[in-house]
Amino acid sequence: MEITGGLQREAWINKVMPPVECVAEGIWSVPVVFPNNPMRYTLAYLVVEDEDCLVVDPGFDSVQGRLDLTAGLRAAGVTVSDVTGILATHFHTDHLGMARWLRRWSGAWIALGKAEIRYISAFTNAWEETAADRARMRTWGVPEDRINEAALDVDGLMHLRRLADADLRVGDGDTVPISRGRLTVVETPGHTPGHICLRDESRKVFLSGDHVLPRITPNVSLEMRGDPDPLRSCLQSLDRIEGDEGFEVLPAHEYRFRGLSHRARELKSLALARSDEVLALLDAQQHPTVWTIATKLHWSRGFPSLSGLQLRLALSETAAHLQFLRTSGVGHDVEGLPVRHMNGAPLLG
Ligand SMILES: [Zn+2]
Numbered sequence: 001m002e003i004t005g006g007l008q009r010e011a012w013i014n015k016v017m018p019p020v021e022c023v024a025e026g027i028w029s030v031p032v033v034f035p036n037n038p039m040r041y042t043l044a045y046l047v048v049e050d051e052d053c054l055v056v057d058p059g060f061d062s063v064q065g066r067l068d069l070t071a072g073l074r075a076a077g078v079t080v081s082d083v084t085g086i087l088a089t090h091f092h093t094d095h096l097g098m099a100r101w102l103r104r105w106s107g108a109w110i111a112l113g114k115a116e117i118r119y120i121s122a123f124t125n126a127w128e129e130t131a132a133d134r135a136r137m138r139t140w141g142v143p144e145d146r147i148n149e150a151a152l153d154v155d156g157l158m159h160l161r162r163l164a165d166a167d168l169r170v171g172d173g174d175t176v177p178i179s180r181g182r183l184t185v186v187e188t189p190g191h192t193p194g195h196i197c198l199r200d201e202s203r204k205v206f207l208s209g210d211h212v213l214p215r216i217t218p219n220v221s222l223e224m225r226g227d228p229d230p231l232r233s234c235l236q237s238l239d240r241i242e243g244d245e246g247f248e249v250l251p252a253h254e255y256r257f258r259g260l261s262h263r264a265r266e267l268k269s270l271a272l273a274r275s276d277e278v279l280a281l282l283d284a285q286q287h288p289t290v291w292t293i294a295t296k297l298h299w300s301r302g303f304p305s306l307s308g309l310q311l312r313l314a315l316s317e318t319a320a321h322l323q324f325l326r327t328s329g330v331g332h333d334v335e336g337l338p339v340r341h342m343n344g345a346p347l348l349g
Contacts, residue, residue: 001259008255020075024203030072032059034094052178054085058098080105087111090192090211101209111168116194122225141289150312190234191218193227194346206247214257221316231324278321
């Protein structure tokens with residue numbers, strides 16, 4: 001892997017914001033602050049072509065984030081009102097967050113992956129979803145005094161629904177509707193059910209969102225109403241991009257690099273090694289639950305340090321591995337898997 005974003009890498013190491021940079025003809029990378037998060041910033045990309053200005057992953061909505069994005073647009077020679085299109089690789093708040101604000105001031109359309117819109121629209125009754133999620137946490141063996149922090153919160157869910165109000169649904173092979181039509185959509189489910197990447201053959205750049213990052217392994221979670229086997233989807237999505245050698249990867253976090261195939265293979269082997277770790281624990285425990293397996297897995301800062309959303313992500317990641325082992329024919333049945341909805345029917349997205 002060759003790191004091409006030298007200044008971004010340096011900034012990452014020094015824990016400061018990287019500069020706004022022109023990374024290819026008409027493409028700018030703009031760091032947008034992600035407050036109170038170890039990722040620190042999202043790299044938004046501006047694609048400025050003729051009369052069009054596309055913003056990919058505008059970033060988390062905060063006062064400073066709006067200033068960051070505005071400064072990036074100014075560096076690219078445009079203003080907020082010149083934005084004609086907004087595209088988010090997935091629905092997470094550090095990607096789609098600022099889309100509504102940007103649409104209000106520019107009138108631009110918002111595009112999301114087809115499967116992402118389907119997934120988000122499936123949540124219709126926040127209170128019922130929350131109750132079902134809590135019930136699921138119990139079947140996963142989460143102790144009663146940890147359920148509050150690990151469960152889905154209603155406000156978050158409703159906020160998410162409001163954010164996902166997209167004008168345009170894009171899918172595999174679609175061309176993003178900006179002047180020169182050089183950006184093609186590649187569906188890469190895994191990190192979220194409808195995650196998409198963008199491929200630009202003429203400029204040899206690949207906008208990878210959170211599907212492939214240079215340093216960290218993106219989280220893959222088993223969620224209600226989501227992908228029934230998200231880890232398998234993620235591995236398949238990594239297979240799909242393996243041939244794209246020679247492209248410069250423009251990720252949504254950290255720094256840009258070359259060596260997409262190499263990194264995709266590395267991410268696959270890390271995921272499979274993690275599944276092996278889960279399988280060994282599964283074999284060793286008499287009455288395994290998602291909770292008992294998660295508590296014994298290796299976590300970078302240790303399981304006891306996990307709380308709130310981090311705890312939830314750890315549990316749903318463990319569940320994703322258990323489900324993957326199960327559908328691979330090597331795992332055992334564990335209570336609460338596959339994820340079932342209130343009426344007991346398996347959720348198939
Ligand atoms: Zn992200």
